[in-house]
């Protein structure tokens with residue numbers, strides 16, 4: 001991929017826009033400090049009588065009132081549904097509560113859904129929007145770092161199945177993504193680190209300069225320097241928008257965004273959803289995938305150490321939990337990239353270049369055993 005402009009972070013108060021170019025489904029990602037309080041970025045959203053804010057019990061007390069006030073100037077009826085918090089609730093019964101709320105409040109097919117929260121809320125709201133009356137518009141208002149740099153962009157929506165991560169879902173693009181970076185101030189350190197895992201991912205798969213920049217700035221990011229945070233949100237969105245813009249439904253290139261996820265999803269499913277955060281599982285998964293890249297002779301020696309050092313400095317695990325390699329393999333066989341039972345991994349063939357390959361089970365097991373407790 002082309003390396004885009006890596007200027008020093010912009011320090012202006014003005015919001016920035018990154019376009020996701022998908023023809024009729026194109027939309028903007030708007031990034032700025034205080035967007036929830038700035039009416040100008042909320043103009044031109046899909047028109048409707050009804051808006052439904054979908055959020056959870058942690059985020060609602062923090063930001064639902066501000067979003068309700070903002071939407072009250074745009075929609076005649078603004079409804080709110082507050083879901084329980086956690087990855088364990090990314091499931092059918094909780095999704096059903098969104099449909100209950102829509103029907104009980106008389107919402108029609110033009111109703112605009114607003115996903116206010118992290119990736120769990122974003123993925124479920126998007127899926128609800130894809131299904132309700134066969135499709136109603138939705139807007140992402142991501143409030144975690146992970147959601148601002150990754151999950152709010154690109155239209156992958158889903159819930160989990162006990163046997164596999166994100167197994168039931170749809171590709172369904174939002175009408176806009178509004179990233180208010182000021183919401184990151186209330187995020188826990190653990191969740192901030194989880195978001196950094198998906199940020200780090202973009203370096204090895206797409207942008208060597210970004211990886212080097214992260215190595216220089218990781219401490220400042222963990223200290224929540226607002227300019228650094230805003231820069232990583234923008235740069236991450238630029239990379240993801242470029243990938244999604246050229247392969248919306250993952251027929252090829254888009255799979256590179258799954259770096260670390262084949263192992264990571266096995267960790268999440270193997271331990272039971274919610275035991276490890278998604279970002280934590282992806283972090284350990286990236287180390288295993290880097291190891292496999294070295295073992296297969298795709299990457300030169302040193303990749304694992306370099307990546308693990310950065311991951312550790314980001315406050316993330318570099319080793320997976322104690323699970324048998326056979327248990328990992330069992331979960332990985334249901335990964336969506338698998339073909340005919342053949343597990344396919346995103347591997348690194350030099351920093352900035354990712355490839356998708358299968359590998360012999362014994363080599364995969366060796367990578368797992370070398371990097372799990």
Ligand SMILES: NC(=O)c1ccc[n+]([C@@H]2O[C@H](COP(=O)([O-])OP(=O)(O)OC[C@H]3O[C@@H](n4cnc5c(N)ncnc54)[C@H](O)[C@@H]3O)[C@@H](O)[C@H]2O)c1
Pocket residue numbers: 056058059062085086087090117118119120121123143144145146147150151152153154155156157166183184185186187188191194195198278279
């Ligand atoms: N669709 C995609 O492309 C994509 C990409 C990456 C991850 N995901 C999915 O996203 C999910 C992980 O997202 P996540 O890391 O945002 O987790 P999350 O949605 O569970 O949010 C993390 C925690 O932070 C809380 N929270 C949210 N915003 C807050 C704020 N501003 N202040 C304080 N607390 C806040 C939440 O209530 C939750 O407890 C996983 O289900 C993963 O599979 C999807």
Ligand SMILES: O=C(O)C(=O)C[C@@H](O)[C@H](O)[C@H](O)COP(=O)(O)O
Pocket residue numbers: 150153154156165166198250254255257258261336
């Ligand atoms: O947008 C994508 O494409 C990604 O793969 C982004 C991932 O970070 C994300 O976790 C995604 O939900 C994983 O998708 P899946 O198809 O493996 O469930």
Ligand SMILES: [Zn+2]
Pocket residue numbers: 150198261278282
């Ligand atoms: Zn992910």
